[in-house]
Amino acid sequence: MEYEPVIGLEVHAQLLTSSKIFCACSTAFGAPPNTNTCPVCLGMPGVLPVLNRKVVEFAVKMALATNCRINTYNRFARKNYFYPDLPKGYQISQYALPLAEDGHLIVETAAGKKRIGITRIHMEEDAGKLIHDEHNPYSYVDLNRTGVPLIEIVSEPDIHSAEEAAAYLRALHEILVYLGICDGNMEEGSFRCDANVSLRPKGQEAFGTRTELKNMNSFRNVQRALEYEIKRQEYILEGGGEIVQETRLWDDSQGVTNPMRGKEEAHDYRYFPDPDLVTVHIDETWIEEIRKTLPELPMARRERLQKEYGLPAYDAGVLTSSRALADYYEEAARLCGAPKIAANWVMGDLLKLLNEEGKTFDACPVGAASLARMIRLIEDGTISGKIAKELLQEMYAAGKEPEEIIAERGLVQITDEGALKAVIEEILAANPAQVAQYRAGKEKVFGFFVGQAMKATGGKANPRLLNDLLKRMLAP
């Protein structure tokens, strides 16, 4: 029988606010344990939460970017369960009235564009971390992360392959980072994903029994875990077995999913509205204010770059892979007036230099305006493309402007016909045999003369002019 996988994804994204969701503590990652804490996030008796408005603002940005309907009135609820990393014994989350609902995202898959529904986006607080020490019979609790703001983005079960799931995740990730509301760091846990997977016979409407997958901390792992889990379920169903509804953990080293041990499942979170927090009112004025601050989103930008600058889809894709890169490119393209050439420089030499140092475009030592001027210098014939490659390296290393280096090192292209003619005459005189060969019809020798002329001018000869002169002077 042929089965169709049905996948729904739950993404938790840490928001990049400087303080926590319900207290003034810092959200900085990597501080010594329990230093970014206060009585509120430690869950001491009698303390009360006060909502950080920035969190709502960031969450609304994501809701707008994913075409959600924002609930004018939304509420926080308590999700009750015991665990040492959860100081209050409940997590403040949203339940009955979340921030936003009914959104969607268009993602690009190998089979073309696909619409994936978003059930809801809600705000909540993160829990702390337990640090286990094998040599001790107890664990340590670090509550620095407690109260760091999260949004949870729940997709509809619209995803039907591991590849689609990965594409959806990449698209979400890209938008979050583009909006500047999440750093997207999967290793540090700023972007986490759980998946619900079930199989059903192709053509059947009803869902099969699902399993929940956790512990996948990269796009690749999500895809691998889903591929494995789909095969596993298929194998069981083919053999006439039944899927057990359970939570399974992805084991990266073995490449398998295993059932999570014991207890859980039985969880009844006893959600109820948090009486310590008032209803969050998000009116149209506030939404419009936030909408105005939204940047152009990656997909729209890709399409515009293709249309406006005549770039191929591949180039537009690379150039919009981060907001900083796209901003850089567009500035350079606009200033130099040669968008295609700018694209080549940005995607080629410059990206390579940055990649070598593991840097991104936010920290590019060559400003977009400097790159644009360098391109203009090529375009107007002041320097050759070959020289420009070296020039760019030096601009990158020394942080100097192109004109400065050109002046220092005398890199200006030789465009003076008389001077170049003199050089060529000398070369022709010194190599009579090659001249004879060329004139006898062996046109390959032409390259030899170009090379000699470039060598003699230190690469500064204007290539077009050199070509013209050589052709004329070699003519029989």
Add this chain to the structure above:
Amino acid sequence: MELYELTVHELHEKLVSGETTAREVLDAYYRRIEAVEDRVHAYISLMKETAYAQAEEADRSIREGRIGPLTGVPIALKDICCTRGFPTTCASRILENFRPPYDATVVARLRAAGAVFTGKTNMDEFAMGSSTETSYFGVTRNPWDLERIPGGSSGGSAAAVAADECAAAIGSDTGGSIRQPAALCGVVGMKPTYGRVSRFGLVAFASSLDQIGPFTKDVRDCAILMNVIAGHDPRESTSVPVEIPDYRAFLDRSVEGWKIGIPREYFMEGIDPEVRAAVEGAARALEGSGAKLIEVSLPHTKYCVAVYYIIAPAEASSNLARYDGVRYGFRAEDPRDLLEMYKKTRSAGFGAEVKRRIIIGTYVLSSGYYEAYYKKASQVRALIREDFDRVFALCDVILTPTTPTAAFRLGEKLDDPIQMYLSDIFTISANLAGIPGISVPCGFTGEGLPVGVQFLAPHFEEGRLIQIGSALSTLMPREVRRPRL
């Protein structure tokens, strides 16, 4: 007259005029505490050391002419209010050694007003009870009859004021925990509007119902304390940014022409006839001074106790989850694993009534029961609130008995939770509706037990409660009776 018998305003006058010093006053109170405390047991802990430092500071500031509204006045705090660096136990073993690194907003406001803190008063464990018998630190006795309960949960604060072990006290009221003990101990107790006095630093029992308020010897003192503790607090989301009037402006004013609503549901069978007579006496006295009594109806009154005993335990079950032995407070010794640590810690740390309410609360929030209990209760709560909105369109204040009976005997209802819960039958509605209420003494039973009358007003109209309470006090002068201790 002894210094400890004076009201806040009388004491303050003597302090400001230099007739006495804060130190002398504090000495008088601690001598009084020493004399009666072994019988009353109003306090869990005394704050002698810091109190003398505060008194010294008060005397210095009086000399320098910096006089706050409570400078040098000894005030007791219910042990549910967090006090920076000083144990705050909530009368529970689970918080026996807990010292908060912060002051409750109310404590900070009192400090800033110059108050001297005598100590932390006894209460029902986590404020769950109506008799102060569920305290881990032993019972408090009613100063009027040591064989009787002082009411609860703020029984220690009420008894401390009644027994002159402080000039005034702070309590908290979730279902009547200020007004009921105030009535049973013959003092004035006010529960302000929900959101009027900050809950920050008040150890939470039921967050949507809890409210801090004062216990005082007279209504004037109530106004003075309200002036200090009321006000918006940015650290509490449910705190309401509404202007605070000078509550003293409502004192000594007539209530001529006022309409006083008498809800028929509050004068039903089961009220002790002597209580009824005293309360009706108060109503007639007010009528005699020109107020008009009108009969009103609050039809959803019969659901108040049931709704309360769903919502309060539900919130409590969640609020008390933080006492898990992980970060502070009591932790059971040598657990084998995490689950056993939770079980042992919470089993040994909480008393029976607290456990009962955690279990009820957990049950009513459980999937499959939430709709039938918690959700239904929340809907009925909205109807109860509407009852009051309707009635307050017809009258200025509502008058009811504070309690159905005078103080009952120690142990009398301890094993019968339903009977115990019914002792809050007249006070619970104000918490469910979020409106302010005050209990003012209005007489005694034949056995010499105090009786209180309760007034309820619309949201943020505490001023009306002070005005009518003050008017009643002039009409029915406080009997010179004092508890014989």
